Amino acid sequence: MGELFRRYGYGLSITMVGLTAFWLLMLVVIPNLVLFEFSFKPYLPVVDLGGPKDVYSLKNYETFLNSPIHITIFWKTVLYSSLVTLTCLVLSYPLAYFLSKVCRPANAPTIFLLLLIPLWVSEILRSFAWFIILAFQGPLNALLLGLHVIHDPIRWLSGFNGVIIGLIYSYVLFMLFPIYNAISSLDTNQVEAAQDLGSSMWRTHWRVVIPHSKPGIASGCVMVFMLCAGSVIVPSTLASTNSRWFTEIIQQWMFEGLDWNTGAAYAFLLLVLCILFVSIVMRVLNVRLVDIAK
Template identity: 70%
Template sequence: MKDLLNRYGLLLTTVFAVLTGFWILVLVVLPNIYLFEHSFKPYLPVAELGGPKDVYSLDNYLTFFRSPIHISVFFWTVIYSAVVTFICFLIAYPLAYYLSKVSARALLPMIFLLLFIPLWVSEVLRSFAWFIILALKGPLNASLLGLGIIEDPVRWITGFRGVIIGLVYTYVLFMLFPLYNAIQSLDTNQIEAAEDLGAPWWRTHWRVILPHAKPGIASGSVMVFMLSAGSILVPTLLASTNSRWFTEIIQQWMFESQDWNTGSAYAFLLLILCTVFVSAVMRVFRVKLSDIAK
Protein backbone atom coordinates (compact mmCIF):
# COMPACT_ATOMS: atom_id res chain seq x y z
CA MET A 1 0.00 0.00 0.00
CA LYS A 2 2.83 2.36 0.86
CA ASP A 3 4.51 1.50 -2.44
CA LEU A 4 1.31 2.32 -4.26
CA LEU A 5 1.03 5.65 -2.43
CA ASN A 6 4.60 6.59 -3.27
CA ARG A 7 4.22 5.67 -6.89
CA TYR A 8 0.79 7.04 -7.75
CA GLY A 9 0.02 9.64 -5.09
CA LEU A 10 -3.00 9.90 -2.82
CA LEU A 11 -5.67 10.61 -5.44
CA LEU A 12 -4.93 7.75 -7.81
CA THR A 13 -4.33 5.31 -4.96
CA THR A 14 -7.74 6.18 -3.52
CA VAL A 15 -9.36 5.70 -6.91
CA PHE A 16 -7.70 2.27 -7.30
CA ALA A 17 -8.68 1.20 -3.83
CA VAL A 18 -12.27 2.37 -4.18
CA LEU A 19 -12.73 0.74 -7.59
CA THR A 20 -11.22 -2.54 -6.48
CA GLY A 21 -13.23 -2.46 -3.29
CA PHE A 22 -16.41 -1.73 -5.24
CA TRP A 23 -15.73 -4.60 -7.58
CA ILE A 24 -15.07 -7.13 -4.84
CA LEU A 25 -17.72 -5.96 -2.41
CA VAL A 26 -20.62 -4.97 -4.64
CA LEU A 27 -20.12 -7.30 -7.57
CA VAL A 28 -18.74 -10.38 -5.82
CA VAL A 29 -19.28 -10.51 -2.08
CA LEU A 30 -22.72 -8.94 -1.67
CA PRO A 31 -24.50 -10.97 -4.39
CA ASN A 32 -23.04 -14.14 -2.95
CA ILE A 33 -24.13 -13.24 0.56
CA TYR A 34 -27.59 -12.40 -0.80
CA LEU A 35 -27.85 -15.74 -2.59
CA PHE A 36 -26.38 -17.57 0.38
CA GLU A 37 -28.98 -16.09 2.72
CA HIS A 38 -31.84 -16.80 0.33
CA SER A 39 -30.69 -20.37 -0.18
CA PHE A 40 -31.98 -21.06 3.33
CA LYS A 41 -35.39 -19.46 2.78
CA PRO A 42 -38.49 -21.06 1.30
CA TYR A 43 -39.86 -19.96 -2.07
CA LEU A 44 -43.08 -18.16 -1.17
CA PRO A 45 -45.71 -16.05 -2.91
CA VAL A 46 -45.08 -12.36 -2.36
CA ALA A 47 -48.01 -12.11 0.06
CA GLU A 48 -46.45 -14.58 2.46
CA LEU A 49 -42.97 -12.99 2.51
CA GLY A 50 -42.13 -12.03 6.06
CA GLY A 51 -45.01 -14.17 7.27
CA PRO A 52 -44.85 -17.15 9.64
CA LYS A 53 -43.66 -19.51 6.88
CA ASP A 54 -40.67 -17.27 5.98
CA VAL A 55 -38.08 -18.94 8.23
CA TYR A 56 -34.58 -20.28 7.66
CA SER A 57 -34.29 -23.98 6.97
CA LEU A 58 -32.19 -26.53 5.09
CA ASP A 59 -35.16 -27.53 2.93
CA ASN A 60 -33.70 -26.20 -0.30
CA TYR A 61 -30.53 -28.19 0.21
CA LEU A 62 -32.47 -31.27 1.16
CA THR A 63 -34.44 -30.98 -2.07
CA PHE A 64 -31.28 -32.02 -3.84
CA PHE A 65 -30.63 -35.01 -1.65
CA ARG A 66 -34.27 -36.13 -2.01
CA SER A 67 -34.04 -36.12 -5.80
CA PRO A 68 -32.26 -39.18 -7.24
CA ILE A 69 -32.29 -37.59 -10.68
CA HIS A 70 -30.47 -34.48 -9.51
CA ILE A 71 -27.96 -36.56 -7.58
CA SER A 72 -27.30 -38.65 -10.66
CA VAL A 73 -26.88 -35.53 -12.81
CA PHE A 74 -24.44 -34.16 -10.25
CA PHE A 75 -22.60 -37.48 -10.18
CA TRP A 76 -22.19 -37.57 -13.95
CA THR A 77 -21.20 -33.92 -14.04
CA VAL A 78 -18.36 -34.65 -11.63
CA ILE A 79 -17.34 -37.82 -13.49
CA TYR A 80 -17.31 -36.17 -16.89
CA SER A 81 -15.58 -33.06 -15.58
CA ALA A 82 -12.89 -35.41 -14.30
CA VAL A 83 -12.75 -37.07 -17.71
CA VAL A 84 -12.42 -33.66 -19.36
CA THR A 85 -9.63 -32.78 -16.91
CA PHE A 86 -7.79 -35.99 -17.68
CA ILE A 87 -8.09 -35.56 -21.45
CA CYS A 88 -6.87 -31.98 -21.09
CA PHE A 89 -3.85 -33.31 -19.21
CA LEU A 90 -3.16 -35.91 -21.89
CA ILE A 91 -3.20 -33.22 -24.55
CA ALA A 92 -1.44 -30.47 -22.60
CA TYR A 93 1.42 -32.45 -21.06
CA PRO A 94 3.22 -33.43 -24.28
CA LEU A 95 2.58 -29.97 -25.68
CA ALA A 96 3.87 -28.26 -22.53
CA TYR A 97 6.94 -30.50 -22.54
CA TYR A 98 7.57 -29.77 -26.19
CA LEU A 99 7.17 -26.02 -25.72
CA SER A 100 9.34 -25.78 -22.62
CA LYS A 101 12.13 -28.23 -23.40
CA VAL A 102 12.22 -29.19 -27.07
CA SER A 103 11.05 -26.44 -29.41
CA ALA A 104 13.38 -23.72 -30.62
CA ARG A 105 13.14 -20.61 -28.49
CA ALA A 106 12.62 -18.45 -31.56
CA LEU A 107 9.43 -20.32 -32.44
CA LEU A 108 7.81 -19.85 -29.01
CA PRO A 109 6.13 -16.45 -29.52
CA MET A 110 4.62 -17.74 -32.75
CA ILE A 111 3.27 -20.92 -31.15
CA PHE A 112 1.88 -19.03 -28.17
CA LEU A 113 0.18 -16.57 -30.49
CA LEU A 114 -1.44 -19.45 -32.36
CA LEU A 115 -2.61 -20.90 -29.05
CA PHE A 116 -3.97 -17.58 -27.84
CA ILE A 117 -5.87 -16.42 -30.90
CA PRO A 118 -8.84 -18.77 -30.32
CA LEU A 119 -9.17 -17.30 -26.81
CA TRP A 120 -9.93 -13.92 -28.35
CA VAL A 121 -13.14 -15.32 -29.84
CA SER A 122 -16.13 -15.47 -27.54
CA GLU A 123 -16.84 -18.80 -25.88
CA VAL A 124 -20.36 -18.79 -27.33
CA LEU A 125 -19.05 -18.54 -30.86
CA ARG A 126 -16.46 -21.24 -30.29
CA SER A 127 -18.97 -23.63 -28.82
CA PHE A 128 -21.36 -22.91 -31.63
CA ALA A 129 -18.56 -23.55 -34.11
CA TRP A 130 -18.15 -27.00 -32.57
CA PHE A 131 -21.90 -27.52 -32.86
CA ILE A 132 -21.53 -26.98 -36.61
CA ILE A 133 -18.31 -28.99 -36.92
CA LEU A 134 -19.76 -31.96 -35.07
CA ALA A 135 -23.15 -31.93 -36.80
CA LEU A 136 -24.23 -35.17 -38.45
CA LYS A 137 -23.82 -33.60 -41.88
CA GLY A 138 -21.10 -31.24 -40.70
CA PRO A 139 -17.57 -30.72 -41.95
CA LEU A 140 -15.93 -33.27 -39.61
CA ASN A 141 -18.06 -36.15 -40.84
CA ALA A 142 -17.77 -34.91 -44.42
CA SER A 143 -13.97 -34.92 -44.25
CA LEU A 144 -13.76 -38.29 -42.52
CA LEU A 145 -16.15 -39.76 -45.11
CA GLY A 146 -14.20 -38.07 -47.90
CA LEU A 147 -10.92 -39.52 -46.63
CA GLY A 148 -12.54 -42.94 -46.39
CA ILE A 149 -11.78 -43.25 -42.68
CA ILE A 150 -15.44 -43.93 -41.81
CA GLU A 151 -18.18 -45.42 -43.91
CA ASP A 152 -21.21 -43.92 -42.20
CA PRO A 153 -21.44 -40.50 -40.59
CA VAL A 154 -20.81 -40.57 -36.84
CA ARG A 155 -23.36 -39.01 -34.51
CA TRP A 156 -20.91 -36.94 -32.49
CA ILE A 157 -23.36 -35.02 -30.38
CA THR A 158 -24.83 -37.86 -28.42
CA GLY A 159 -24.51 -38.69 -24.76
CA PHE A 160 -21.77 -36.54 -23.24
CA ARG A 161 -19.50 -36.75 -26.28
CA GLY A 162 -20.21 -33.27 -27.60
CA VAL A 163 -19.93 -31.74 -24.16
CA ILE A 164 -16.59 -33.43 -23.53
CA ILE A 165 -15.17 -32.30 -26.86
CA GLY A 166 -16.44 -28.76 -26.31
CA LEU A 167 -15.15 -28.52 -22.74
CA VAL A 168 -11.75 -29.95 -23.61
CA TYR A 169 -11.40 -27.47 -26.42
CA THR A 170 -12.53 -24.56 -24.25
CA TYR A 171 -10.40 -25.27 -21.21
CA VAL A 172 -7.31 -27.11 -22.45
CA LEU A 173 -5.19 -23.94 -22.26
CA PHE A 174 -5.97 -23.63 -18.56
CA MET A 175 -4.11 -26.91 -18.22
CA LEU A 176 -1.37 -26.01 -20.66
CA PHE A 177 -0.04 -22.85 -19.05
CA PRO A 178 0.44 -24.10 -15.48
CA LEU A 179 2.05 -27.23 -16.91
CA TYR A 180 4.29 -25.19 -19.17
CA ASN A 181 5.40 -23.05 -16.24
CA ALA A 182 6.06 -26.07 -14.07
CA ILE A 183 8.06 -28.02 -16.65
CA GLN A 184 9.96 -24.96 -17.74
CA SER A 185 11.22 -24.41 -14.21
CA LEU A 186 12.84 -27.87 -14.25
CA ASP A 187 16.60 -27.76 -14.74
CA THR A 188 17.23 -29.36 -18.13
CA ASN A 189 20.37 -30.93 -16.66
CA GLN A 190 18.14 -33.18 -14.58
CA ILE A 191 16.48 -34.58 -17.67
CA GLU A 192 19.90 -35.12 -19.20
CA ALA A 193 21.24 -36.63 -15.98
CA ALA A 194 18.42 -39.17 -15.98
CA GLU A 195 19.08 -40.06 -19.59
CA ASP A 196 22.82 -40.25 -18.95
CA LEU A 197 22.21 -42.70 -16.12
CA GLY A 198 20.46 -44.94 -18.59
CA ALA A 199 16.81 -44.02 -18.21
CA PRO A 200 14.55 -44.51 -21.23
CA TRP A 201 12.40 -41.47 -22.04
CA TRP A 202 9.28 -42.73 -20.29
CA ARG A 203 11.10 -43.34 -17.03
CA THR A 204 12.64 -39.88 -17.14
CA HIS A 205 9.12 -38.50 -17.44
CA TRP A 206 7.74 -40.75 -14.71
CA ARG A 207 10.50 -40.26 -12.13
CA VAL A 208 11.85 -36.78 -12.85
CA ILE A 209 9.61 -34.56 -14.96
CA LEU A 210 6.13 -35.58 -13.75
CA PRO A 211 7.01 -35.34 -10.03
CA HIS A 212 8.50 -31.92 -10.64
CA ALA A 213 5.42 -30.83 -12.60
CA LYS A 214 2.99 -32.08 -9.96
CA PRO A 215 2.04 -28.66 -8.60
CA GLY A 216 1.42 -27.45 -12.16
CA ILE A 217 -0.67 -30.52 -12.91
CA ALA A 218 -2.64 -29.91 -9.73
CA SER A 219 -3.38 -26.25 -10.39
CA GLY A 220 -4.23 -26.94 -14.02
CA SER A 221 -6.50 -29.80 -13.02
CA VAL A 222 -8.30 -27.79 -10.35
CA MET A 223 -8.93 -25.01 -12.82
CA VAL A 224 -10.13 -27.23 -15.64
CA PHE A 225 -12.28 -29.32 -13.31
CA MET A 226 -13.95 -26.38 -11.60
CA LEU A 227 -14.50 -24.51 -14.85
CA SER A 228 -15.93 -27.62 -16.52
CA ALA A 229 -18.25 -28.49 -13.66
CA GLY A 230 -19.41 -24.88 -13.54
CA SER A 231 -19.73 -24.40 -17.28
CA ILE A 232 -23.19 -23.61 -18.63
CA LEU A 233 -22.56 -22.51 -22.21
CA VAL A 234 -20.90 -25.61 -23.59
CA PRO A 235 -23.42 -28.07 -22.10
CA THR A 236 -26.30 -25.91 -23.28
CA LEU A 237 -25.03 -25.87 -26.85
CA LEU A 238 -23.42 -29.28 -27.21
CA ALA A 239 -25.42 -31.53 -24.92
CA SER A 240 -27.80 -34.04 -26.38
CA THR A 241 -31.22 -35.04 -25.13
CA ASN A 242 -29.78 -37.70 -22.83
CA SER A 243 -27.02 -35.64 -21.24
CA ARG A 244 -27.66 -33.05 -18.59
CA TRP A 245 -25.13 -30.94 -16.76
CA PHE A 246 -25.68 -29.87 -13.18
CA THR A 247 -25.47 -26.19 -14.09
CA GLU A 248 -28.47 -26.67 -16.35
CA ILE A 249 -30.52 -27.74 -13.34
CA ILE A 250 -29.44 -24.61 -11.46
CA GLN A 251 -30.47 -22.59 -14.48
CA GLN A 252 -33.85 -24.32 -14.54
CA TRP A 253 -34.48 -23.49 -10.88
CA MET A 254 -33.45 -19.90 -11.42
CA PHE A 255 -35.12 -19.09 -14.73
CA GLU A 256 -37.77 -21.65 -15.46
CA SER A 257 -39.14 -22.23 -11.96
CA GLN A 258 -38.22 -18.68 -10.92
CA ASP A 259 -37.18 -20.29 -7.62
CA TRP A 260 -33.96 -18.41 -6.88
CA ASN A 261 -33.80 -19.81 -3.40
CA THR A 262 -33.52 -23.45 -4.42
CA GLY A 263 -31.33 -22.39 -7.35
CA SER A 264 -28.94 -20.69 -4.94
CA ALA A 265 -28.88 -23.74 -2.70
CA TYR A 266 -27.96 -25.87 -5.73
CA ALA A 267 -25.26 -23.43 -6.78
CA PHE A 268 -23.67 -23.52 -3.34
CA LEU A 269 -23.98 -27.29 -3.28
CA LEU A 270 -22.07 -27.45 -6.56
CA LEU A 271 -19.35 -25.23 -5.09
CA ILE A 272 -19.14 -27.12 -1.80
CA LEU A 273 -19.27 -30.63 -3.24
CA CYS A 274 -16.74 -29.84 -5.97
CA THR A 275 -14.41 -28.32 -3.38
CA VAL A 276 -14.75 -31.45 -1.26
CA PHE A 277 -14.08 -33.62 -4.31
CA VAL A 278 -11.03 -31.58 -5.32
CA SER A 279 -9.63 -31.64 -1.79
CA ALA A 280 -10.09 -35.39 -1.64
CA VAL A 281 -8.32 -35.89 -4.96
CA MET A 282 -5.51 -33.60 -3.87
CA ARG A 283 -5.09 -35.63 -0.73
CA VAL A 284 -4.91 -38.85 -2.71
CA PHE A 285 -2.17 -37.38 -4.93
CA ARG A 286 -0.46 -35.77 -1.92
CA VAL A 287 -0.61 -32.24 -3.27
CA LYS A 288 -0.74 -29.40 -0.79
CA LEU A 289 -2.54 -26.14 -1.41
CA SER A 290 0.74 -24.32 -0.82
CA ASP A 291 2.35 -26.26 -3.68
CA ILE A 292 -0.27 -24.98 -6.07
CA ALA A 293 0.21 -21.40 -4.95
CA LYS A 294 3.87 -21.55 -5.98
Protein backbone atom coordinates in the same frame (compact mmCIF):
# COMPACT_ATOMS: atom_id res chain seq x y z
CA MET B 1 0.67 -0.99 2.23
CA GLY B 2 3.39 1.54 3.11
CA GLU B 3 5.31 0.41 0.04
CA LEU B 4 2.19 0.98 -2.10
CA PHE B 5 1.71 4.53 -0.79
CA ARG B 6 5.36 5.34 -1.35
CA ARG B 7 5.23 4.16 -4.94
CA TYR B 8 1.93 5.55 -6.13
CA GLY B 9 1.02 8.26 -3.61
CA TYR B 10 -2.09 8.32 -1.41
CA GLY B 11 -4.65 9.37 -4.04
CA LEU B 12 -3.87 6.65 -6.57
CA SER B 13 -3.29 3.96 -3.93
CA ILE B 14 -6.62 4.57 -2.20
CA THR B 15 -8.45 4.63 -5.55
CA MET B 16 -6.88 1.33 -6.62
CA VAL B 17 -7.43 -0.43 -3.33
CA GLY B 18 -10.91 1.04 -3.09
CA LEU B 19 -11.95 -0.15 -6.54
CA THR B 20 -10.61 -3.63 -5.89
CA ALA B 21 -12.37 -3.75 -2.54
CA PHE B 22 -15.60 -2.54 -4.14
CA TRP B 23 -15.37 -5.19 -6.83
CA LEU B 24 -14.67 -7.95 -4.34
CA LEU B 25 -17.30 -6.86 -1.84
CA MET B 26 -20.18 -5.72 -4.04
CA LEU B 27 -19.81 -8.08 -6.97
CA VAL B 28 -18.44 -11.22 -5.32
CA VAL B 29 -18.90 -11.40 -1.57
CA ILE B 30 -22.31 -9.78 -1.06
CA PRO B 31 -24.14 -11.47 -3.97
CA ASN B 32 -22.82 -14.82 -2.78
CA LEU B 33 -23.86 -14.13 0.79
CA VAL B 34 -27.30 -13.05 -0.38
CA LEU B 35 -27.67 -16.24 -2.42
CA PHE B 36 -26.40 -18.26 0.51
CA GLU B 37 -29.13 -16.79 2.68
CA PHE B 38 -31.69 -17.40 -0.09
CA SER B 39 -30.79 -21.05 -0.20
CA PHE B 40 -32.15 -21.61 3.29
CA LYS B 41 -35.46 -19.82 2.70
CA PRO B 42 -38.59 -21.16 1.04
CA TYR B 43 -39.80 -19.92 -2.34
CA LEU B 44 -42.78 -17.76 -1.45
CA PRO B 45 -45.19 -15.40 -3.17
CA VAL B 46 -44.27 -11.75 -2.55
CA VAL B 47 -47.09 -11.24 -0.03
CA ASP B 48 -45.70 -13.96 2.23
CA LEU B 49 -42.16 -12.52 2.37
CA GLY B 50 -41.30 -11.61 5.93
CA GLY B 51 -44.45 -13.45 7.08
CA PRO B 52 -44.70 -16.49 9.34
CA LYS B 53 -43.82 -18.90 6.50
CA ASP B 54 -40.53 -17.06 5.78
CA VAL B 55 -38.25 -19.11 8.05
CA TYR B 56 -34.84 -20.72 7.58
CA SER B 57 -34.79 -24.43 6.79
CA LEU B 58 -32.82 -27.05 4.89
CA LYS B 59 -35.83 -27.79 2.68
CA ASN B 60 -34.15 -26.63 -0.55
CA TYR B 61 -31.22 -28.95 0.06
CA GLU B 62 -33.65 -31.75 0.81
CA THR B 63 -35.25 -31.14 -2.58
CA PHE B 64 -31.96 -32.15 -4.13
CA LEU B 65 -31.56 -35.23 -1.97
CA ASN B 66 -35.09 -36.28 -2.85
CA SER B 67 -34.62 -36.05 -6.60
CA PRO B 68 -32.68 -39.08 -7.87
CA ILE B 69 -32.49 -37.58 -11.36
CA HIS B 70 -30.71 -34.50 -10.06
CA ILE B 71 -28.33 -36.62 -8.03
CA THR B 72 -27.53 -38.66 -11.12
CA ILE B 73 -26.90 -35.50 -13.11
CA PHE B 74 -24.74 -34.20 -10.28
CA TRP B 75 -22.52 -37.29 -10.36
CA LYS B 76 -22.44 -37.32 -14.15
CA THR B 77 -21.26 -33.71 -14.08
CA VAL B 78 -18.50 -34.71 -11.65
CA LEU B 79 -17.61 -37.77 -13.71
CA TYR B 80 -17.46 -36.05 -17.08
CA SER B 81 -15.73 -32.96 -15.69
CA SER B 82 -13.07 -35.31 -14.29
CA LEU B 83 -12.85 -37.09 -17.63
CA VAL B 84 -12.39 -33.77 -19.45
CA THR B 85 -9.76 -32.73 -16.88
CA LEU B 86 -7.86 -35.96 -17.32
CA THR B 87 -8.01 -35.75 -21.12
CA CYS B 88 -6.80 -32.16 -21.02
CA LEU B 89 -3.91 -33.26 -18.80
CA VAL B 90 -2.94 -36.07 -21.15
CA LEU B 91 -3.10 -33.71 -24.13
CA SER B 92 -1.34 -30.80 -22.45
CA TYR B 93 1.58 -32.41 -20.67
CA PRO B 94 3.46 -33.60 -23.78
CA LEU B 95 2.72 -30.33 -25.56
CA ALA B 96 3.88 -28.29 -22.57
CA TYR B 97 7.07 -30.33 -22.37
CA PHE B 98 7.64 -29.93 -26.09
CA LEU B 99 7.12 -26.17 -25.94
CA SER B 100 9.36 -25.57 -22.96
CA LYS B 101 12.17 -28.08 -23.49
CA VAL B 102 12.20 -29.48 -27.01
CA CYS B 103 11.18 -26.90 -29.60
CA ARG B 104 13.47 -24.03 -30.46
CA PRO B 105 12.77 -21.08 -28.15
CA ALA B 106 12.38 -18.87 -31.22
CA ASN B 107 9.40 -20.94 -32.41
CA ALA B 108 7.50 -21.08 -29.13
CA PRO B 109 5.79 -17.65 -29.46
CA THR B 110 4.40 -18.60 -32.89
CA ILE B 111 2.97 -21.83 -31.55
CA PHE B 112 1.48 -19.99 -28.58
CA LEU B 113 -0.14 -17.47 -30.89
CA LEU B 114 -1.68 -20.26 -32.97
CA LEU B 115 -3.00 -21.85 -29.78
CA LEU B 116 -4.38 -18.56 -28.47
CA ILE B 117 -6.12 -17.19 -31.56
CA PRO B 118 -9.20 -19.44 -31.16
CA LEU B 119 -9.55 -18.06 -27.64
CA TRP B 120 -10.22 -14.62 -29.08
CA VAL B 121 -13.57 -15.89 -30.36
CA SER B 122 -16.32 -15.97 -27.76
CA GLU B 123 -17.09 -19.25 -26.08
CA ILE B 124 -20.65 -19.34 -27.42
CA LEU B 125 -19.46 -19.00 -31.02
CA ARG B 126 -16.80 -21.66 -30.55
CA SER B 127 -19.35 -24.03 -29.10
CA PHE B 128 -21.69 -23.35 -31.95
CA ALA B 129 -18.88 -23.96 -34.42
CA TRP B 130 -18.41 -27.39 -32.90
CA PHE B 131 -22.17 -27.92 -33.10
CA ILE B 132 -21.88 -27.40 -36.86
CA ILE B 133 -18.72 -29.49 -37.22
CA LEU B 134 -20.16 -32.41 -35.27
CA ALA B 135 -23.62 -32.30 -36.84
CA PHE B 136 -24.93 -35.55 -38.35
CA GLN B 137 -24.65 -34.09 -41.83
CA GLY B 138 -21.79 -31.83 -40.88
CA PRO B 139 -18.25 -31.43 -42.26
CA LEU B 140 -16.58 -33.94 -39.94
CA ASN B 141 -18.78 -36.81 -41.05
CA ALA B 142 -18.47 -35.64 -44.65
CA LEU B 143 -14.68 -35.65 -44.38
CA LEU B 144 -14.48 -39.07 -42.73
CA LEU B 145 -16.92 -40.51 -45.28
CA GLY B 146 -14.98 -38.89 -48.09
CA LEU B 147 -11.74 -40.44 -46.81
CA HIS B 148 -13.52 -43.80 -46.44
CA VAL B 149 -12.54 -43.93 -42.78
CA ILE B 150 -16.18 -44.63 -41.92
CA HIS B 151 -18.99 -46.08 -43.97
CA ASP B 152 -21.94 -44.62 -42.09
CA PRO B 153 -22.13 -41.15 -40.53
CA ILE B 154 -21.62 -41.06 -36.77
CA ARG B 155 -23.98 -39.33 -34.35
CA TRP B 156 -21.28 -37.27 -32.63
CA LEU B 157 -23.75 -35.28 -30.61
CA SER B 158 -25.33 -38.25 -28.83
CA GLY B 159 -24.90 -38.71 -25.10
CA PHE B 160 -22.18 -36.56 -23.56
CA ASN B 161 -19.83 -36.79 -26.58
CA GLY B 162 -20.49 -33.28 -27.86
CA VAL B 163 -20.25 -31.75 -24.41
CA ILE B 164 -16.98 -33.53 -23.69
CA ILE B 165 -15.43 -32.51 -27.01
CA GLY B 166 -16.59 -28.92 -26.56
CA LEU B 167 -15.32 -28.68 -22.99
CA ILE B 168 -11.92 -30.13 -23.85
CA TYR B 169 -11.59 -27.69 -26.71
CA SER B 170 -12.67 -24.73 -24.61
CA TYR B 171 -10.52 -25.36 -21.55
CA VAL B 172 -7.44 -27.30 -22.69
CA LEU B 173 -5.28 -24.15 -22.66
CA PHE B 174 -6.09 -23.57 -19.00
CA MET B 175 -4.28 -26.83 -18.43
CA LEU B 176 -1.45 -26.14 -20.86
CA PHE B 177 -0.25 -22.81 -19.49
CA PRO B 178 0.29 -23.72 -15.83
CA ILE B 179 2.08 -26.92 -16.81
CA TYR B 180 4.16 -25.05 -19.37
CA ASN B 181 5.19 -22.52 -16.72
CA ALA B 182 6.07 -25.27 -14.28
CA ILE B 183 8.17 -27.26 -16.75
CA SER B 184 9.88 -24.10 -18.01
CA SER B 185 11.24 -23.48 -14.54
CA LEU B 186 12.89 -26.90 -14.50
CA ASP B 187 16.65 -26.78 -15.06
CA THR B 188 17.28 -28.69 -18.31
CA ASN B 189 20.42 -30.13 -16.71
CA GLN B 190 18.14 -32.12 -14.39
CA VAL B 191 16.63 -33.89 -17.37
CA GLU B 192 20.05 -34.48 -18.86
CA ALA B 193 21.47 -35.67 -15.55
CA ALA B 194 18.72 -38.28 -15.29
CA GLN B 195 19.37 -39.37 -18.86
CA ASP B 196 23.09 -39.50 -18.25
CA LEU B 197 22.54 -41.81 -15.28
CA GLY B 198 20.81 -44.22 -17.64
CA SER B 199 17.23 -43.20 -17.12
CA SER B 200 14.71 -43.95 -19.86
CA MET B 201 12.42 -41.19 -21.13
CA TRP B 202 9.50 -42.52 -19.06
CA ARG B 203 11.43 -42.68 -15.84
CA THR B 204 12.94 -39.24 -16.37
CA HIS B 205 9.43 -37.84 -16.62
CA TRP B 206 8.10 -39.89 -13.73
CA ARG B 207 10.93 -39.15 -11.32
CA VAL B 208 12.17 -35.72 -12.35
CA VAL B 209 9.88 -33.72 -14.63
CA ILE B 210 6.46 -34.63 -13.20
CA PRO B 211 7.45 -34.17 -9.53
CA HIS B 212 8.84 -30.77 -10.43
CA SER B 213 5.76 -29.72 -12.40
CA LYS B 214 3.23 -31.06 -9.88
CA PRO B 215 2.09 -27.60 -8.74
CA GLY B 216 1.43 -26.68 -12.38
CA ILE B 217 -0.42 -29.92 -13.01
CA ALA B 218 -2.52 -29.45 -9.87
CA SER B 219 -3.25 -25.87 -10.76
CA GLY B 220 -4.30 -26.83 -14.29
CA CYS B 221 -6.50 -29.67 -13.05
CA VAL B 222 -8.24 -27.45 -10.52
CA MET B 223 -8.83 -24.75 -13.10
CA VAL B 224 -10.17 -27.04 -15.82
CA PHE B 225 -12.38 -28.99 -13.42
CA MET B 226 -13.88 -25.81 -11.98
CA LEU B 227 -14.52 -24.35 -15.41
CA CYS B 228 -16.09 -27.60 -16.66
CA ALA B 229 -18.32 -28.16 -13.69
CA GLY B 230 -19.43 -24.54 -13.81
CA SER B 231 -19.85 -24.27 -17.58
CA VAL B 232 -23.31 -23.51 -18.94
CA ILE B 233 -22.78 -22.46 -22.53
CA VAL B 234 -20.92 -25.52 -23.80
CA PRO B 235 -23.23 -28.12 -22.22
CA SER B 236 -26.34 -26.33 -23.44
CA THR B 237 -25.07 -25.68 -26.97
CA LEU B 238 -23.62 -29.13 -27.60
CA ALA B 239 -26.21 -31.02 -25.62
CA SER B 240 -28.04 -34.10 -26.76
CA THR B 241 -31.40 -35.20 -25.42
CA ASN B 242 -29.80 -37.10 -22.54
CA SER B 243 -26.79 -34.95 -21.63
CA ARG B 244 -27.98 -32.79 -18.77
CA TRP B 245 -25.32 -30.78 -16.93
CA PHE B 246 -25.77 -29.74 -13.32
CA THR B 247 -25.48 -26.04 -14.15
CA GLU B 248 -28.45 -26.44 -16.46
CA ILE B 249 -30.56 -27.63 -13.51
CA ILE B 250 -29.54 -24.54 -11.55
CA GLN B 251 -30.41 -22.38 -14.51
CA GLN B 252 -33.75 -24.15 -14.79
CA TRP B 253 -34.61 -23.50 -11.16
CA MET B 254 -33.64 -19.88 -11.37
CA PHE B 255 -34.86 -18.72 -14.76
CA GLU B 256 -37.55 -21.20 -15.73
CA GLY B 257 -38.89 -22.03 -12.28
CA LEU B 258 -38.06 -18.55 -10.97
CA ASP B 259 -37.26 -20.37 -7.74
CA TRP B 260 -34.03 -18.64 -6.76
CA ASN B 261 -34.02 -20.32 -3.39
CA THR B 262 -33.73 -23.89 -4.64
CA GLY B 263 -31.43 -22.67 -7.42
CA ALA B 264 -29.15 -21.10 -4.84
CA ALA B 265 -29.10 -24.31 -2.80
CA TYR B 266 -28.07 -26.24 -5.91
CA ALA B 267 -25.43 -23.66 -6.74
CA PHE B 268 -23.88 -24.01 -3.30
CA LEU B 269 -23.90 -27.76 -3.58
CA LEU B 270 -21.87 -27.33 -6.75
CA LEU B 271 -19.49 -24.97 -4.99
CA VAL B 272 -19.00 -27.42 -2.14
CA LEU B 273 -18.35 -30.16 -4.68
CA CYS B 274 -15.70 -28.10 -6.42
CA ILE B 275 -13.93 -27.28 -3.17
CA LEU B 276 -14.06 -30.93 -2.19
CA PHE B 277 -12.63 -32.02 -5.50
CA VAL B 278 -9.83 -29.47 -5.32
CA SER B 279 -8.94 -30.63 -1.81
CA ILE B 280 -8.84 -34.25 -2.92
CA VAL B 281 -6.67 -33.50 -5.94
CA MET B 282 -4.29 -31.50 -3.78
CA ARG B 283 -4.18 -34.29 -1.24
CA VAL B 284 -3.50 -36.94 -3.87
CA LEU B 285 -0.79 -34.89 -5.58
CA ASN B 286 0.56 -33.72 -2.25
CA VAL B 287 0.60 -30.03 -3.12
CA ARG B 288 -0.21 -27.07 -0.92
CA LEU B 289 -2.44 -24.13 -1.78
CA VAL B 290 0.55 -21.76 -1.93
CA ASP B 291 2.13 -23.90 -4.66
CA ILE B 292 -0.97 -23.58 -6.80
CA ALA B 293 -1.27 -19.85 -6.21
CA LYS B 294 2.26 -19.30 -7.54
